[in-house]
Amino acid sequence: MKNNNTYSSIVFFLLTVIAAGLFSCSNGSQNGPTLSCEKFSLNNVDPLSNYQKDSLDNHIYLDYNNAVEGFSVPSIAQTKDGKFELSFEIKNTGTAPQKFYYKIYYQNERYKFPEIDSVSKNENPLAEENFYGSWEETGIAFKSTTAIANDDEYHTITDKFRIVGNPRNDQRYFSNGKNDRWKRNPRVGEYKFMLVVCTEDDLKTIPTEVQDISKKSKDHFVNPYYFFNYGKGKGLKNTIAYTSEKSLLVVAKPNLGAGIYINDMSFNGKEYDKSYFCATCGQDSNIYKNAPIQQFINYVDASTKMENIPVIADILKDNYSKTDYNWNKSFYKKEELIPTLIQTAKHPCQTVFSDPKENKIVIKNPGTKYGEWKKESVGIITRHGFTYGKYRVKVKLTELLNKNGVWNGLTNAIWLITQGGGEWNFRRSCNKEGYMASYWGGKDDKRVAAVDYSEIDFEILKTPPYCPDNEFPPVFKNPNDNNKNINSWNIPMPDDITKNDDNITVACTNWDMACWEPKNFGVGCNPIEHKGQTYYTHRWDHWYRAITEKKEEKDDELFAGEYYYFEIDWRPTEIIWRIGPSPDKMREVGYMNETVTSIPNNQMLLIITQEYHNTQWWPGAPYSQDNLPFPLNDIPGEIYELVIE
């Protein structure tokens, strides 16, 4: 009998949904279908009744004003009171007036793990990592309506909510009793909204950890989308869990003209020159609160000391040739060389500029002079971290090669780096021997279950591909320093290099900290297919913390034009690197997934740099950094747009 009742309820429910769906389709003013169960019906569910007027425009841009402590979606500037308004209509179809209980959930759908494990049909353990939330006061579980008469009428219920960071109020992100919501910012991308309405009897059967998303079961959070859509909640007779057709696309597009913040921590808290501070770069309260960008100071590894040739030249403009390179390589004595480390900015705001008129950022590697001899890296970093996202930048970074194909020694890098922080920002545990503990150590470094280090890179420079294996390393002839025979020191580079003279290499790297968990974890060159393209991943050895793919591209195409786009599409199970002349003409240049590398799941920041690398990091590089001149003139790069979606 019970079974029959259940069966008839389901049939009734389905028919109602189908009928309502048809009705819904025929009536544009209707928000979704009419949904019914034994005790009530729902109609006109609209989670964003105060926001979306036009169903085609479902974007909302993250408001960076005053967002240092974390984003709110919407912000106070985007809706009247900084909240979305939820509205729905409910009709009591029972036999007596009664209260109903409801709760709104939201979940980021673009960057999530499926809630159900396709094999076991149980909850996907990784679904607890999904970004879902509800009312930010998690203690408010389900809200009650007033008693609604069984009058065959729909009664409108309205409520409010907003999307905030750390929506589960997870203690992991608390510090000194304060909920640092910025440590788990709302993800960008599409959100869907699930309204759950139930009767009092059903409410009693909904587990506490579903009602209060801050609670855990067996030390794990329970994703309510699993519970209501696939789990026990799906079978509740008088519970309707409806995911609205309306969705919201959250996009981050910081205003690059809103200033550059200088963080004392970048200078280790010690005193430094502030004479270059100005209205758009520095530390005043307006910049502190609203600037989306901070000057980035590269870490300088003291072991990368070089003995650089004592030449100062503008490689890009001075017609610097391979012969110049070869002569300098052969005919300077050790005592003439300049011992040097790659330098970082000593005068913040001197080499980075935020332009509020054109809403762009300009960075400059400074030129140098005799007695100063510096190769100074320059860059900027975002101040607001995210987990996952499609990061697309429109930039005009410096050309790397001159017309003779000689490299200027710079690496244009667009990269994501961990926001740091230690435990709160740990990556998911590596379940096979753990991660290498530090990103700089050697193979004897200890292994740990979790680390906070993560990095995903575009590094664009002059270096040959490592794959296929048979082409690496190029065979460079040895020069002989006999100035009586020009051919003895002016040795041509191998054909492997010169055939690609006008190409630079786009290196796409994921720092997986040598976690051996991916089922196809590999060393050396290994192919991986995606969308008809074969990429070769390369890892030096089992302890090497990063895996790289390389693709050669024309320097002129990427950096000689007005601008070019670079995109890192960081997803829960894969990373895709794309480049292109416009957002609608992006092409893949790199692809990796969880079968070959551990995809990070912690919060990261975006960095854009023009940086000098020690070429010992890039075996086979045809030009050695220590044999390239110091820059004579400033080398500018411009950043026009950053979109994270």
Next chain:
Amino acid sequence: MKLRILTRYLFLFAIPLSISCNSNHEGASSSAVNLTPKKDSLVFTNLYHELQDMEMLNDPRLSTECFASGKQSHKLSKDLEYSIGFNKLFQDIPSYQGIQKISIGLKSYSKNKIKDAVLVVSIDNAKEQKNILWEGKPLLFEPPNNWNNNSFSYDIKPEFISPGNSISVYVWNKTKEEFYIDDLVIDIFGNTKVANDVLVSNSNFFFDFETTEGIVGPENIKATTAHSGKQAIDMSDGKEYGPSIVKTISEIATEPFKKVSASVWVYPTQEKPNLVLTASSINEQSREAIFWEGKSTENSIFPINTWTKLNASFNVPSEKLTADNKIQINIWNKGKTGVIVDDLEIVYGTPNERKGLPSALELNTQYEKEFTPIKNTPPFDVHYLNKKGSSNALTEYTSKDPIVSGNFIASSKTDELVCIKNKTARIYSFNAIKKEFEKIAESNTNESSLFDPVNIYFSGDYNSDGKQDLLCINTTNGTWQILNYLNNKWQIGITGKNSLKENWYKQHAFVSSGKTFTDKDALIFNNGKAHITLQLINGEWQEKMINITASAQTVFHANDLYYTGSIAGSKHTLVLNKDWRFDLKLISAENNDPTIRYMIDFKGYEADHNPKYYEFTKLVSGNFYSEKDLSLLVFSFNCADNNFDGIKCTSIENNKQFPNKIELYTFEK
């Protein structure tokens, strides 16, 4: 016009004060230039220097509470037992094989008495995680509240030195007390080889298999599908072993090297080739392998009937080899499938280490303080000569030809060129409007005996009559004459009664003329220890030797060529040495103290045809372009001689990549 000479130059016998001619040495012997490889010389020197001033960023162990220099120091405390330190593999220290000693300096500070803080020097075998040396010495903290200097020195025994061993220096805060350290200075001393090549003339080899020269086991080389030419190695029909290239290390280098690189083109005629390029060496006595490495085509894509390149790099265990061992490169058709192989390239070793001693420049000098150049010590600033024109009128002359400059024609304010070829002397002057040299006079046939090819020529006012003389020396017998250009003719002013000594006119660097104590122009050369001058006194050439002071020995070297004149209103001397590279420097000599002001380079030339890159460059200095400023006429030529010594070239070569040229450069921008 004549160069105006400042008396303050008089000390500098060797500094020419009039225009010089420097390449008329076809008849000269090359005995003055020692081109044979010298045996390596060992110098005890500072091999490595590192200052850790604790000013680096992003390290939470650093503190701004107190410091000995800069703005921060390294704080050790109850939470920090070991300090930031120094750690390096021996292989990363230049000339590590010669290390003998490490000196350590460190400043320490504490408010209280510290019992057990020691500075540790440790040498470890990193691979085996085995300690080889451990020394700990207590740090000074007396008096308290003061930065105390610690200095320690340890000898490093040869048995400790292995490329894979590491040396560490750090402070061990045994009892976890609170104190500060700053300015850790590491100096590693030892012997290093100076100046001479490890590698001999050529370490690059290419075999296109068109001949079998130098190839062991050439049986499979035949006319077939080839990557280049007509022949290749045909390893079809199950042939397993291809030819080998066998070289004794001493054929290539003076000592064993650490790497061999090789590439070969592979053309499979059957699927799934497994061809291995190998490098190996065996003990000739025991016939046991010392090392063997191979790289196979097996794991890469080598499509059938397509040429695909296989690159390889082999590590050579140089410590197990001697210069008498042989290195064998072999082609092994392990898969025994049909495959053709061609164009084998082999590079033995890595590029030579640069010449010279480690830079004395302190790493952080230029970042933390204002750089103060040390007199006559590199690095030097660079000054550029700018190209003002090419000289089409002179194209018949090369670096070989005698060309001198001077103010031979009284009516002219600028200098002329005298160019001698085929027993004819032509005089050219620079037309500032056309920016080109123009011929203004030519010797006639009855003057041809004055301009015989056996002669060499110099210009200067040797007899102090106020006129520019052309000194002509016969290099077969040392006879000489002084010529003057008068009334549109070359006339003999003085004929030498006695011949010059052979060691004078055979001296290839005997190039310059300059004022001496008696204010006469003289011939000068530098023998490495002294400036030797030859001055015409009473019709005889008298020799004087002026020793080069110790401080000036970094400025002047044997075989230097000198060019002197006024640059931007000041008198300067250009010194050119071409022994190892084209090395042109600008010298000033205020207060009789020769000082290198700049390295001189060129700007404005076509493509990358910098004159300093040419094999056979000749400079002729003069006031051609303006009467105030020195300019240089630069003859940039290459030489086709196989054993060109930089001095005597039989056959000039016009290299397409570096076409021969004559250009005028000045210091004017």
